[in-house]
Amino acid sequence: MGQQILNAIFIGSIYALFAVGYTLVFGVLDILNLAHSAVFMLGAAVTYSIVVNHGQSFWLACALAIVVAALMGLVIEYVCLRPLRRRRAPPISALISTIGLALIIVAAVEQGRPGTLFAWLWVDGANSVSLPPGTFPNPTWNVAGLTLEGTKLAIIPITIALMLLLGYVMRYTQVGRGLRAVAENPRAARLMGIDVDRMISLTLVISSALGGLAGILFGVALGDISPYIGRDSVEVRGLAVIVLGGMGSIPGAVLGGYLLGAIEVLAVVLLGSNVRAGVAFAALFLMLVLRPQGLFGAQLRERI
């Protein structure tokens, strides 16, 4: 049971990191960025590729993967979102353009084999791989019958520190005030001299960097890196998390992440692992029907 609680906290941290990126973009733009799960996958894939195929150090790989993810945020903004904003397109069309970008990223990684166009990015095709042991320190302790793995434990303080940092930036800095102003009312923000396009680019960069980092942590700690980890593991769960927490609310997304982790682990303990995902989604459905504003929707009226 103790081990299960640890697992819930650990997987919840990854859900939270991933979902904060989702909710940040939704809060500012009212758009669901469906390329977010592809960026998550890219973070893990780039890390693996730099360590194993290009023989660089693990820490350099992590840093580069986060940079790549952040740059993908700019790609999302410049390719998928800004042209549509210029044309005053309905928000639903942004759903399609981000789906298109996700399709490109996943297909490019999936086709990466030795000798193909994308061999520099990935050489394992659709296979699932994991970093060889020893590429990163992973001390393991046995305490009171619990197995504590260093990598999994490290995720928890990393997540909490980043969320506190993000919360600080949002609340107390000039940039954070700008972002909140754009989320509140882009028109008024522009009139107040805020560069709205720059704020949106920044939102996408922060969101994607967090998504990429979540991907790295997922790939390292679970030892499962494949072109499909974003789509299969976090895409829909990320949506569930931001709804549980209240759309557009950052503290909501963090708590929602841990809540979903807890629900899933509880479902495994009580009903067996077959129904894990089914129970989580049934909970999501019930939650929406019974309390549509999310757990924290009412208390946290202000978005972000």
Place this chain on the structure above:
Amino acid sequence: MDFLIQLFTDPVGFWSSHTLLISQIAINSILASSMFVVLYSGQLSLAAPGFMAVGAYTAVLMSLYLHTPLAVNIAAGTALAGAAGVVVGLPVLRLRGVFLAIATIGFIEALSLGVILNLPITGEGLGLKNPDADPVGGIYPVLISMAVVVFFLWRLTKGRLGYAWTAIRQDELAALSQGIDVPRYKLIAFVLSAVLAGYAGGLESHLNFFVDPNEYGVPRTVQVLTFAVLGGSGNVIGPVVGALFLTTLPFVFQQAGDYIGVVSGVILILVIIFRPQGIIGRGGFAFVRPRWWPRPQVSAPSTG
């Protein structure tokens, strides 16, 4: 290119060598129409694959265990999907926009991951074999069904129901104040959409010898949404064009080979950026209409 050349130089050979593709286009068109109905009434419901699964599994299970005729099986599947539409629709239709989308995703994931994958009668993860399938003979009923569905919806959108849906889509509050029974018309749209999806599911299950439980999840719903939005959801014909365009895309770009995913993503982004209202858009075929062609008196309703 060979694909298009054959279509024009050897239509008979094209017909016989692409029977399955043509049926798939028709099925996808019915699915896209099912998505159209909800979008036209201003609801972003993503429940279609769930109702498809109800239709498909009911039809195949009846044919396996009761040996009833095909028409009865599909009719029963469609009716059951409609009933499921009422059961799901009543609680979720209080939700709007993205919340409705995510509640319906919760429904399809709970159904496919929680129920279908865990019931012995649905074959769990292995799916069901359907020895009574008729992939070749099925093409005529499927094509006729598609034509009937599209014609029926076209008439509906030009009638009382269609105007009520348009009013609700444009402004729910204004529609309510005009005396339109908003919850009732929304439920009608939701249930009609469920019926169409169940019908498409029943038809599809008799074109393949195998019902695959993995077909009814989020990737399918994203695909159907893409048909409707890319084709243009302000118009009955838009989603059909979207389904035709995206289903044939891999065949038209055969040269892309393994990179078809990348090519499709690029095309998706380009189309939505240059035609954010969809290929057909709000003005029907106005964009290909010559200048001297008589203009319709009443402008078509706007999307969104």
